[in-house]
Amino acid sequence: xxxxxxxxxxxxxxxxxxxxxxxxxxxxxxxxxxxxxxxxxxxxxxxxxxxxxxxxxxxxxxxxxxxxxxxxxxxxxxxxxxxxxxxxxxxxxxxxxxxxxxxxxxxxxxxxxxxxxx
Amino acid sequence: xxxxxxxxxxxxxxxxxxxxxxxxxxxxxxxxxxxxxxxxxxxxxxxxxxxxxxxxxxxxxxxxxxxxxxxxxxxxxxxxxxxxxxxxxxxxxxxxxxxxxxxxxxxxxxxxx
Numbered sequence: 279x280x281x282x283x284x285x286x287x288x289x290x291x292x293x294x295x296x297x298x299x300x301x302x303x304x305x306x307x308x309x310x311x312x313x314x315x316x317x318x319x320x321x322x323x324x325x326x327x328x329x330x331x332x333x334x335x336x337x338x339x340x341x342x343x344x345x346x347x348x349x350x351x352x353x354x355x356x357x358x359x360x361x362x363x364x365x366x367x368x369x370x371x372x373x374x375x376x377x378x379x380x381x382x383x384x385x386x387x388x389x390x391x392x393x394x395x396x
Numbered sequence: 397x398x399x400x401x402x403x404x405x406x407x408x409x410x411x412x413x414x415x416x417x418x419x420x421x422x423x424x425x426x427x428x429x430x431x432x433x434x435x436x437x438x439x440x441x442x443x444x445x446x447x448x449x450x451x452x453x454x455x456x457x458x459x460x461x462x463x464x465x466x467x468x469x470x471x472x473x474x475x476x477x478x479x480x481x482x483x484x485x486x487x488x489x490x491x492x493x494x495x496x497x498x499x500x501x502x503x504x505x506x507x508x509x
Contacts, residue, residue: 310495321486321501322440371440375495383495384430387440 281305282374284388291362292396299357299391301372307352308374312385313345316369325370328355362395369393398423400489402500409477410508417472417503419461419487427491429470431461434484434502443485446470457481479509 281304291297301311309330314322326347327335334347344366346358355374359366369392373385403418421427431443444455451463461472470487487500 312496319504321499324496324499327496373440384442384445385497386442387432389439 280376280384280386282372282386282388284372284391286391287389288392288394290394290396293363294361297359297362297393299359299370299372299393301355301357301374301388303353303374303386306374306376308355308376309352310375310383311349311355312373312375313347313355313357314371314373316371316390318369322371325357359393362393364395367393367395398489398491398498400487400498400500402485402487402503404503405501406504406506408506408508411479412476413507415472415474415477415481415505417485417487417505419470419472419500420468421470421487421489421498422468423489423491425491427489429461429463430488430490430497431455431459431470431472432486432488434486436483440486443472477505477507479507481505482507 283302283304285300289297311328313325315325316322324337325340328347328349330349330352336342349355369390371390372388375383399422401420429446432440433443434440443459444453446453446463454460459474461470463470485503488497490497
């Protein structure tokens with residue numbers, strides 16, 4: 279149980295185009311999903327917290343107009359990198375909480391998306 | 397501000413050696429503690445967690461961790477590592493009812509056969 283599917287696993291795009299990444303919880307409902315960015319040999323950097331039915335909460339320094347997050351259902355959140363530039367090239371990872379309320383929740387992770395902007 | 401510190405950035409061991417990876421956090425209240433593992437080319441997987449109760453937590457693949465509240469620590473241990481334990485290990489904490497995880501920088505473990 280608790281499987282999170284992330285798609286696509288790899289995307290190469292031209293500078294100036296937009297890329298959408300999907301994150302789905304396959305066998306549970308996720309009221310909260312998280313989007314991370316991971317640089318090579320470094321830890322995860324939380325970009326934003328995505329709450330179903332409401333606006334995402336972005337971390338300091340993350341441009342909300344650049345990284346659009348939509349959490350339209352309890353099983354799907356999307357991250358759109360708008361007008362991508364080479365510096366946006368990175369590994370993007372999503373995770374989903376398994377429980378509805380309280381602190382006893384666990385984040386389950388997708389396999390990540392490798393974005394390369396040419 | 398809350399933070400998580402992993403003391404060992406790179407660890408190299410031979411098979412059958414014992415492993416201990418340090419993790420300390422800074423937060424004075426109730427915390428939930430996690431160790432995640434990322435095998436080469438794979439996604440992050442939960443290794444073990446502590447919410448409450450017995451401070452000695454057993455996880456998958458023979459790993460365990462001990463929560464020592466007085467030391468703000470949650471060190472990961474395994475008595476005898478295998479080559480297949482080669483991976484990146486991350487300690488993470490969330491505090492109170494905050495769902496956000498605060499992450500350590502990770503420890504890269506290489507086990508030589």
